[in-house]
Amino acid sequence: MSIDTAKGILGDATIAELEAGLRGTVVRPEDPGYDQARAVWNAAHDKHPALVVRCAGTADVIRAVEFARSQDLLVAVRGGAHSIAGFSTCDDGIVIDLSPMKGAFVDPVRRRMVAQAGMTWGDLDHETQAFGLAVPGGLISTTGISGFTLGGGVGWLLRRHGLASDNLTAAQVVTADGRVVHADAQEHSDLFWALRGGGGNFGVVTSLEYQLHPVGPQVLAGLIVYPLDEARQVITGWRELIADMPDELTTLIVLTTAPPLPFLPPEVHGTRIVVLAGMYAGDPAAGETAVGPLRTLGTPIADVMGPMPYTGMQSLLDPMWTAGAHNYFTSAFIEPTEAALDAVLRRHATTPTPSSELHLHQLGGAFARVPAQASAFSQRDSGVLCNVIARSPDATAFDAHVAWARDTREEIARHGHGAMYVNFTGDAAEDRVRAAYPGSVHERLVRVKDAYDPTNLFRLNQNIRPSAAA
Known part of the structure; x- marks a missing residue:
């Protein structure tokens, strides 16, 4: 069966030729597994690609890129399929699905690992x-x-060891012309600079080499939950504490609605709460001293911060973020002034759904010590990253929820320098991209784009348009 695309018709013979050159598989719209193959985490993006190529390795990626270029197909690259802005899928084009590529090699002596991109x-x-x-x-x-890594990567080890991208030491990339290049600090160094924060603009990353750090297996981590009527004192107290926190401790404030979790009293379920989450990446005994003041910011509803496996903290929030909901995220780097906290609390009072939230990520530490010019992720001088999340179980009134998130972001962003976090940029509007990259950084990214993807084959991302497309 031939397939209609925005650029023309793909005949059976053409698709069969592609499939014959793969170790992986091609999923067509008429195949039984098509709906599963096209599904992504964020249900706000319900797309119907012409083909999904499930790649078994780098050779398959090369073949898929060459095919897309020869057929003038729109390209979506998928790893974990969590792209908030929907870049993991497309209508009528080709999805290069890396999720079967899960090989890894860990060198515990050199503290390096190579991980495939799926x-x-x-x-x-x-x-x-x-x-x-x-x-x-x-x-x-x-x-x-x-x-996650290509957009920066904010997590529980941020203050101790920086962003995920700060710990990227090399990458294998399939470029728009089908070449395979190895990018690191010595080879293709401009590309390596751009990959660390510049997103998926420059090719398909098929494997990543990381610096490893001793962490776990046990850490001190978890949640402390406070009632909404103590939100002001909790957040103000937190702001004072983070000025002198040890780098081993990374914390996060979540303004949300209490889910029916077993450690929360039933009468709290469905009410607005303040959650203080954190992890101490060091000796758990020293961690008890570090987190002690966090327990006295108010009157906790629940305190489930204590020793746990590192992998337990890494997956602690998974049940709240399952696939299938409609999501829109946006963000702003801010300073936690009184006026900024007023804006955060005011906007939290207007969240449109129980699962819509505001997050205040503590920055600083190792994250702030990386020179701004060292990578494309140059936003290093703010104290807090505010993430604004609109989330709904279905499409009902979702446009209004998105409007709430955008308005909230605009109000809160006035208390910073206007920049946003690439991975929490819910759409691809050019002004949003420019808000993630200062002028000189954007100019350098354009030069790298010109060198590796001058026709903008890889444009489903927070797009850095090449000079020819400007």
Whole structure:
């Protein structure tokens, strides 16, 4: 059966030729597994690609890229399929699905690992924790490592060991012309600079090499839950504490609605709460001293912060972030002034759904000590990252929820320098991309784009348009 695309018709023979050159598989719209193959984590994006190529390795990626270029197809690259803005899928084009590529090699002596791009953070943590080692990963273990890393990567080890991208030491990339290049600090160094924060603009990353750090297997981590009527004193007290916190401790404030979790009293379920989450990446005994003041910011409803496996903290929030909901995320780097906290609390009072939230990520530490010019992730001088999340179980009134998130972001962003976090940029509007990259950084990214993808084959991302498309 031939397939209609926006650019023309793909005949059976053409598709059969593609499939014959793969070790993986091609999924067509008429195939029984098509709906599963096209599904992504964020249900706000219900797309119907012409083909999904499930790649078994780098050779398959090369073949898929060459095919897409020869047929003038729109390209979506998928790892963990968590792209908030929907870049993991497309209508009529080709999805290059890396999720079958989960190979990993850990060198515990050199404290390095090479991971294929289809791994999730849960997959990666499983491999590294066998040696008591870790890469700074995400807050949700089902998130893919590749897109997360290329956009920066904020997680529980941020203050101790920096972003995921700060710990990327090399990458294998299939470029728009089908070449395979190895990018590191010595070889293709401009590309390596751009990959660390510049997103998926420059090719398909098929494997990533990371620096590893001793973490776990036990850490001091968890949640302290406070009632909403203590929100002001809790957040103000937290702001004062983070000024002098040890780098081993990374914390996060979540303004949300209490889910029916077993450690929360039934009368709290469905009410607005303040959650203080954190992890101490060091000796748990020293961690008890560090987190002690967090327990006295108010009158806790629940305190479930204590020793736990590192992998337990990495997956603690997974049940709250399952696939199938409609999601829109946006963000702003801010300073936690009184006026900023007023804005955060005011906007939390207007959240449109119980699962819509505001997050205040503590920055500083190792994250702030990386020179701004060292990578494309140059936003290093703010104290807090505010993430604004609109989430709904279905499409009902979702446009209004998105409008709430955008308005909230605009109000809160006035208390910073206007920049946003690439991975929490819910759409691809050019002004949003420019808000993630200061002028000189954007100009350098354009030069790298010109060198590796001058026709903008890889444009489903927070797009850095090449000069020819400007």
